[in-house]
């Protein structure tokens with residue numbers, strides 16, 4: 001399995017993306033994993049489970065594992081699915097350096113990258129259907145944060161707080 005740095009060193013600028021879900025999000029996570037695997041913007045998809053709909057692993061266990069991989073730089077981005085997306089977002093945001101959001105519309109998905117430099121997108125399988133989720137995923141993949149943008153200094157405020165309190 002290649003690492004994010006292997007991919008970048010190879011001159012590619014495609015994403016290494018992690019996916020994870022609890023039992024409520026399993027079916028949607030499977031669909032999004034398939035879409036990501038077939039997307040030319042994606043170099044590799046890493047699946048952190050759950051592997052079946054009957055697996056009742058609590059969502060924070062999955063979300064923390066994935067968010068730690070993002071924080072460590074082993075994933076560029078991640079998609080986490082639970083019933084509402086909310087628990088996964090709360091969980092991922094506990095990991096220093098990770099910016100996660102739930103997005104159930106394409107505008108929020110776009111702004112989560114361009115305004116907030118979110119690396120983690122969460123969705124609720126009990127809130128959005130697979131077609132809308134696919135559109136949101138597509139939108140999210142189409143944007144990259146511009147570190148020269150006016151939003152960058154606002155993100156820096158968050159990072160400074162984090163460094164001061166969790167560093």
Ligand SMILES: O=C(CO)[C@H](O)COP(=O)(O)O
Nearest residue numbers: 024082083084085086087088
């Ligand atoms: O949506 C969830 C957490 O935000 C999860 O899929 C279900 O959580 P529960 O309502 O606590 O079972």
